[in-house]
Amino acid sequence: MLTDITLGQYYPGKSVIHRLDPRTKILGALVYIVAVFLAAEPVSYIAATSFLFLVIAFSGLPFLLVFKSIKPLWVIILLTMSIHLFTGQGEVIWTWQFLSVTREGLALGIKMSLRLVLLLMISSVLTFTTSPIVLTDGIEALLKPFKRFGVPAHELAMMMTIALRFIPTLLEETDRIMKAQTARGADFASGNLLKRAQNLLPILVPLFISAFRRADELATAMEARCYRGGEGRTRMHELSYRWQDGAAGAAVASLMAVIAFLKWGAAV
Amino acid sequence: MSIKIDNVSYTYMKKTPYERTALNEVSLTIEKGEYVAVIGHTGSGKSTLMQHFNGLLNPDSGSVRVDGIDINAKGEQAKSARGRVGMVFQYPEHQIFAETVYEDIAFGPRNKGFSEEEAEKQVRAAMKFVGLDYESYAKRSPFQLSGGQMRRVAIAGVVAMAPDYLILDEPSAGLDPSSRDSIFQEISRVYKKREIAVILVTHSMEEAAQYADRLLVLAKGKIAVDGKTHEVFKSQRDMLKSVGVDVPQTVKLADVLREQGLAIEADVIKPSELVRQIIKAKGWR
Ligand SMILES: Nc1ncnc2c1ncn2[C@@H]1O[C@H](COP(=O)(O)OP(=O)(O)OP(=O)(O)O)[C@@H](O)[C@H]1O
Ligand SMILES: [Mg+2]
Numbered sequence: 350m351l352t353d354i355t356l357g358q359y360y361p362g363k364s365v366i367h368r369l370d371p372r373t374k375i376l377g378a379l380v381y382i383v384a385v386f387l388a389a390e391p392v393s394y395i396a397a398t399s400f401l402f403l404v405i406a407f408s409g410l411p412f413l414l415v416f417k418s419i420k421p422l423w424v425i426i427l428l429t430m431s432i433h434l435f436t437g438q439g440e441v442i443w444t445w446q447f448l449s450v451t452r453e454g455l456a457l458g459i460k461m462s463l464r465l466v467l468l469l470m471i472s473s474v475l476t477f478t479t480s481p482i483v484l485t486d487g488i489e490a491l492l493k494p495f496k497r498f499g500v501p502a503h504e505l506a507m508m509m510t511i512a513l514r515f516i517p518t519l520l521e522e523t524d525r526i527m528k529a530q531t532a533r534g535a536d537f538a539s540g541n542l543l544k545r546a547q548n549l550l551p552i553l554v555p556l557f558i559s560a561f562r563r564a565d566e567l568a569t570a571m572e573a574r575c576y577r578g579g580e581g582r583t584r585m586h587e588l589s590y591r592w593q594d595g596a597a598g599a600a601v602a603s604l605m606a607v608i609a610f611l612k613w614g615a616a617v
Numbered sequence: 618m619s620i621k622i623d624n625v626s627y628t629y630m631k632k633t634p635y636e637r638t639a640l641n642e643v644s645l646t647i648e649k650g651e652y653v654a655v656i657g658h659t660g661s662g663k664s665t666l667m668q669h670f671n672g673l674l675n676p677d678s679g680s681v682r683v684d685g686i687d688i689n690a691k692g693e694q695a696k697s698a699r700g701r702v703g704m705v706f707q708y709p710e711h712q713i714f715a716e717t718v719y720e721d722i723a724f725g726p727r728n729k730g731f732s733e734e735e736a737e738k739q740v741r742a743a744m745k746f747v748g749l750d751y752e753s754y755a756k757r758s759p760f761q762l763s764g765g766q767m768r769r770v771a772i773a774g775v776v777a778m779a780p781d782y783l784i785l786d787e788p789s790a791g792l793d794p795s796s797r798d799s800i801f802q803e804i805s806r807v808y809k810k811r812e813i814a815v816i817l818v819t820h821s822m823e824e825a826a827q828y829a830d831r832l833l834v835l836a837k838g839k840i841a842v843d844g845k846t847h848e849v850f851k852s853q854r855d856m857l858k859s860v861g862v863d864v865p866q867t868v869k870l871a872d873v874l875r876e877q878g879l880a881i882e883a884d885v886i887k888p889s890e891l892v893r894q895i896i897k898a899k900g901w902r
Contacts, residue, residue, distance in 0.1 A: 528668065529706050529711075532673060532775075533728060555714050558711075
């Protein structure tokens with residue numbers, strides 16, 4: 350069913366990672382991603398990978414669940430791997446017909462695909478351990494300093510909150526409408542492309558109508574409760590840092606320091 | 618000729634923290650010609666059970682047979698068996714999509730392989746069934762109708778498929794009393810004329826008492842009570858209360874009259890029955 354999609358879903362829990370401040374997690378994930386892209390030595394990759402494993406262990410998420418988040422992009426990961434594998438220059442270690450694999454190509458392929466895997470996994474740890482509402486709160490807080498340069502921080506966050514809030518609702522709605530039309534004998538799986546596109550109409554029309562109706566109702570409900578944008582708005586849950594955030598920040602910073610040292614420090 | 622459910626269990630969102638068992642080893646048989654009301658607290662699994670009757674949900678374990686055919690199997694036979702079960706969803710007006718009322722109602726019959734002539738006949742009959750005048754509504758856009766009229770169009774869309782088993786999931790929610798009564802009267806008429814089975818999911822004990830011969834009470838994904846409507850409302854009141862279901866107003870009124878010393882029999886559940894009992898007790902006729 351449609352509702353089984355895991356990407357960007359929240360996995361409730363009470364672990365240290367779950368309870369970190371969203372700003373710490375967002376910035377931490379960003380720094381981690383930069384670190385992964387800076388990583389050059391094999392040691393750096395080992396460090397980055399172990400760091401991820403440590404985070405997953407602390408978060409109490411099932412490892413397989415996090416690993417599954419690479420599923421939507423595995424084709425790209427595989428492609429990255431094979432392109433680097435077969436186009437590298439240098440010492441040839443294996444040939445078959447016109448294909449040849451070089452030591453350098455192999456190393457580069459592993460590096461590149463490992464980067465993607467780590468990137469996807471850390472992002473999914475972020476979304477698995479942070480509820481969408483808290484996540485947007487964090488983004489809003491982080492964007493606030495840029496308000497002076499005309500970034501509409503509150504409006505962006507509100508739009509994201511609403512979009513995130515309605516994704517599951519729309520998926521459910523789609524599911525419901527599909528079932529209702531199936532019960533009326535609709536067939537979505539057979540016929541040529543044009544026929545299939547036509548067969549989608551009984552789903553798309555009610556779906557759009559309901560989406561517009563919901564948008565309309567939401568707008569009315571917000572106005573009825575005097576919503577006037579972000580000016581002077583206070584919040585029920587103020588974000589605040591705790592000592593765990595300091596510890597987490599220090600951990601990411603050390604990872605970054607190690608990787609940066611291995612890249613530049615060793616040469617000096 | 619029956620729908621037979623055997624040991625069916627179903628769990629939503631399996632293997633996630635949101636996992637929720639909605640049906641737990643449910644078995645039951647509904648014969649053609651029965652009028653069954655399904656009641657139960659909100660979230661007790663009524664809609665989930667209904668969606669098993671025509672194969673919209675596949676049971677995790679157990680089997681569903683319509684006229685002896687396993688409807689979760691592959692192939693034409695299973696498909697045609699599923700087609701014999703018509704389903705009116707909760708808020709069916711949200712599934713309307715076509716440009717005219719006619720087109721929307723004809724969608725089901727056409728999918729079922731009816732010829733254009735037969736389809737038109739079915740549409741006419743179905744519109745009459747729900748009390749919409751063919752001449753004045755057939756060519757109109759369904760989106761310009763009122764909520765109650767849209768509900769009628771949606772119900773007609775299912776009735777036009779001439780199902781042998783008609784499932785209605787809270788068809789009267791949000792309808793005005795007179796539309797509600799006229800729809801129920803038409804359902805009863807078709808039910809008697811074509812000898813179909815009607816399965817009515819409802820939160821109104823009065824509707825259940827008035828129309829159904831058999832009552833099915835669901836609680837936490839299990840069948841708590843299954844019996845004749847009169848019997849259940851008469852002798853299972855404590856059980857009903859414990860699963861969060863009430864008895865019809867008529868039954869409560871009969872209680873009050875009995876307290877006042879009127880000789881009212883115990884199995885009174887419909888207003889008409891109560892009136893007859895009062896007349897008898899008072900010796901008015
Ligand atoms: N799509 C779904 N995903 C997850 N859980 C669901 C879904 N649909 C229903 N459930 C859960 O399954 C249980 C049974 O739901 P169901 O819709 O069958 O109840 P119901 O008896 O029809 O209630 P109502 O009277 O409110 O219509 C509920 O606890 C509900 O939370
Ligand atoms: Mg329901």
